[in-house]
Structure formats: structure tokens, C-alpha cells
Amino acid sequence: MPILASFYLPSPFFLVLFVLVFVFALYAQIRVSSAYNKNCEIPSRGGLTGREAAEAVMAQAGITDVTIEEIEGHLTDHYDPSNKRLVLSSENYRGTSLAAIGVAAHEAGHAIQHKIGYQMLTLRMSLVPATRIVSGVLPFIMLGSFFLLGGLWGPLLDIAIVCYAVLTVFQLVTLPVEFDASRRAKQQLVTLGILSEDEMPGVCETLDAAALTYVAAFITALLNLLYLLSRRDR
DSSP: OOTGGGOOOOOHHHHHHHHHHHHHHHHHHHHHHHHHHHHTTSBOSSOOOHHHHHHHHHHHTTOOSOEEEEEOSSSOOEEETTTTEEEEEHHHHSOOBHHHHHHHHHHHHHHHHHHHTOHHHHHHHHHHHHHHHHHHHHHHHHHHHHHHHSSOOHHHHHHHHHHHHHHHHHHHHHHHHHHHHHHHHHHHHHHTTSSOGGGHHHHHHHHHHHHHHHHHHHHHHHHHHHHHHHHHTO
């Protein structure tokens, strides 16, 4: 079969879905950027930095073996369970804004999950090695299949399906992990008196906007998986 003839374009149905998901993902990115930039300009009345807020949240949970480190970059904040490190971007590590405290407390929420053995975080950690492998393999499969076969077919299609299945499961598991970390952060910030009730809308706006990006990532992975499965039936 000629290479061009074997290249399969998405059906109108999937094409529309891909456009809608792309628009939603773009909206999520704009929303999180807008919410963060807005609340980054609002200082907390207590004046605590993001680092201090994270320390307080973890101390309340009895966590003493997690280090807090500063890193360059914009919104590069994350919790590293393998090395028990809570990493905050400079703007959140040193910042005293509602956004900085909210993000820092969110990452501290992940540390609490780790300490108590939150099952979804444990599952997510177990999926990380496989997710890294398939993320590295997928670009080669896509490029190789396009240039050599004119599209995904046969064994390469099956491998791509497995890869997207792993990514979809990982993104699905990520949702409750992120939502739960935000819930813990919001609760602790008020309980510990780091922020007052009337300051919480800024934190909620920032964390809720960030949650949309995880929803978008899951929907994107799921749509790609469904599309590849539809290809396999042809």
C-alpha cells in the first residue's frame, strides 16, 4: 500500500473533540496564569513567606524529615517523595502573597499525603517509572511510524495504545492526589491562622485554577487513547 494512502486522518467527530480539548487546555493555562498573577500581587496580612507556611503546615502534621529547597523558574514547585524534598520556585519560596502561600501549602499537602500513606499518592508513585518510559518512547513511535509507514499501523499502533493507556491511568490517578493536597492546604492555612477566612478566596482561586490543568491533561490523554483504539478497529 502506498505510504500516502495509508495515512489516516481523524474523523470529523474526533477532529471536533481534539479542537474542543485543545481550547479547554488553552483556557486552563490562561486561567491558572491569570489567577496566579492576580493573587501574586496580594500580600498576606500575616506576612509569612511560602517557605514558612509550608514549614508550619508540615510541622502541624509532625513532619520533620522533609527539606524545603528553592529552585529557579516560574511555577516549578513540586514535592519529591523519593527524596522527601519540597521544592518551591523563588517567587513562592520567598514571596508572602496569597498565591505563594497557597502553592507552598499545596505542596506541603503532598508531604502530608506521603506521611500518612495516602493510597492514591502511593499508586501514583508506583506509576512514575512506567510513565517516564512511555513518555520517552512515544515521540519516537509517532515520528518513526509517520516517516516510515505514513501513519500508525500494526504493532506500532498497539505500542502507542499501551503508552497512552499508561499515561491516561497516571493522569487519572493524579486528579484525586492534586485535589486532596489542595483540600488539605486550604484547611490547614485557616486552622493554623496563617491566613484568615477573608483571604482564602485568593488561595482557592489560585489552586482551583491549577487543578484545571490536571483535568485538561487527563482529558487529552484519554482522547488520544480513544482515538488510537478507534484506529485499531479499522
